[in-house]
Amino acid sequence: MIITPNLCKSIEDIIKFLIIVNNIKSCPYRKILLNWWYKHQATLPKIIELDTVEGILNTVAIGGGVSLLPKSTLKARENISSFYVEELQSVSVYMWVLKDKSPSDYFALKNIIMKQYKNL
Numbered sequence: 001m002i003i004t005p006n007l008c009k010s011i012e013d014i015i016k017f018l019i020i021v022n023n024i025k026s027c028p029y030r031k032i033l034l035n036w037w038y039k040h041q042a043t044l045p046k047i048i049e050l051d052t053v054e055g056i057l058n059t060v061a062i063g064g065g066v067s068l069l070p071k072s073t074l075k076a077r078e079n080i081s082s083f084y085v086e087e088l089q090s091v092s093v094y095m096w097v098l099k100d101k102s103p104s105d106y107f108a109l110k111n112i113i114m115k116q117y118k119n120l
Contacts, residue, residue, distance in 0.1 A: 001071050001082040002033070005063040011083050015041055018065035020056050022112070023049035026105045033068035036088055053112055 004014060019037060021030040037045050048065055050056050056067050061079040068088060074080060 001074070002066055002068055002085055002088065003057075003060050003074065004066045004081045004083065005060055006079055006081050007063060008066065008081055011085070014066050014083070015043075018048050019045040020048045020050060020059050020065040020067040022053075022056070023051050024105050024108050027109065029068045029070075032088060036068075036085070053115070 002011075002014065004017065008014060008017065019033065021027065021033060024030065034045070034047075048059065050059060053069065053073055056069065057073065057077065057080065059065060060067055061077065071082070074082060
């Protein structure tokens with residue numbers, strides 16, 4: 001789901017906001033949101049990079065921008081709106097890591113996912 005501040009009333013309003021993404025370049029949600037933006041907009045987005053899902057949610061909530069996150073992260077967030085965009089709904093995350101060779105991006109994403117499931 002694309003998440004936005006409550007003052008964003010339509011999908012067309014999204015282009016007025018900054019894009020908020022994880023600072024991990026390999027994050028699938030980051031890639032999908034930016035690819036969607038580039039496909040539908042002629043202008044380059046202004047981007048804020050944050051290192052936690054909570055930071056992204058808080059920044060969106062205060063009107064700082066829009067992001068793409070799983071619906072499960074929006075629990076009890078009255079100050080955030082979400083928009084269903086059909087082409088963004090089939091987000092699947094697959095990670096292949098060589099045995100005994102775990103890159104730091106893997107651990108960063110794993111930690112983000114584990115924190116979110118603990119908060120459910």
